[in-house]
Each structure stands twice: as structure tokens, then as C-alpha cells.
Amino acid sequence: MHTVLNIHTSGRGxxxxxxxxxxxxxxxxxxxxxxxxxxxxxxxxxxxxENADPDVLLDMEAWFSSQVPDGTRQYRHNMEGPDDMPAHxxxxxxHTDLTIxxxxxxxxxxxxxxxxxxxxxxxxHARRVVLTVLTHA
Numbered sequence: 001m002h003t004v005l006n007i008h009t010s011g012r013g014x015x016x017x018x019x020x021x022x023x024x025x026x027x028x029x030x031x032x033x034x035x036x037x038x039x040x041x042x043x044x045x046x047x048x049x050e051n052a053d054p055d056v057l058l059d060m061e062a063w064f065s066s067q068v069p070d071g072t073r074q075y076r077h078n079m080e081g082p083d084d085m086p087a088h089x090x091x092x093x094x095h096t097d098l099t100i101x102x103x104x105x106x107x108x109x110x111x112x113x114x115x116x117x118x119x120x121x122x123x124x125h126a127r128r129v130v131l132t133v134l135t136h137a
Contacts (some may be wrong), residue, residue: 001028002132009119009127012083014049017022017129018114022107024131032106033135037115038097040128043087044119044124051114064090070122080121085119094118100131 003024009015018019025031027137039046050056068089071082109115117127 001031001135003011003028005129006132007126007127007129009044009117009121010124012119012122014047014062014115014116014118016051016119017052018107019110021115021131022105025102025105025133026105028131028133031119031133031135032103033101033133034109034133035100035107036097036132037100038130038132039117039126041096041125043084043121044096044117044125045091045126046094047094047116047118048098048100048109048113050112052112053135057116064093064107068093078110083122090118094137101113115122130133 005017005020005024007015007020008019021035021037024033037046044070049060067087070086075085077085077088117129
């Protein structure tokens, strides 16, 4: 079984989508099995990260900004602006999919874990995440 989550970002940064995934699981009948999330884009990613201290996300963005800066001359691909190629590199360094165990519709995340859509572009975007649940036979 699967569904599609439509998520609107407000530009570069981390957007907690844990509750949207939980709501979708309830709508799917609270299954047990494996939840697979797949982001249908090449300039954003999915990550599981700490949700207790917001400085973690700020520090991660600071690191990515220093390692993969916008607008350097080394990038040839800039069809959509100076953040275009850096967004693709950031996606390669992270992931476009996640697999998480689910028990009775509940994500089996750790105490301080959340699911984030990590927008790599500086402008807002509409993103699609396909949620597929593989259930026990």
C-alpha cells in the first residue's frame, strides 16, 4: 500500500515531516511492517536527525554551506541559479529515501529522532514523498 505526501517548503533548511508521515500511516489503517519514504526530487533529501536541540540542524546547515557553497565557478550546471548544482551535490551526500520499521501504525523512531525533508534550494518548492508500507504476510 502507498500514498503520496505533498509537502511545501519555504526554502533551504530542514522541515520536520514526522507528523505528516504518522497521519498518513493512520489513514492507511495503522499497518505494521516497513515504511519506505521516497522523495521524487534531485535537489532535496530525506534525513533522520535529532529533534531535541535545534542547534543540531543549524550546525548541519552551516557545515553543508561551508562544504558545498552556492555559486562557485567550479560548477558548470547553473540552469536554475547559483544554488542549482550545490543542491544536487547535497542530495548525493544525503539520501532521497528512508526505511523505518512500523508497528501498529507507529514509527519505531528513537527517542530524539524525527524525519526531515531537507530542502537544498533557496526558494520554496512543492515536493512529493511517496510513502510505501510493506506489511507482514
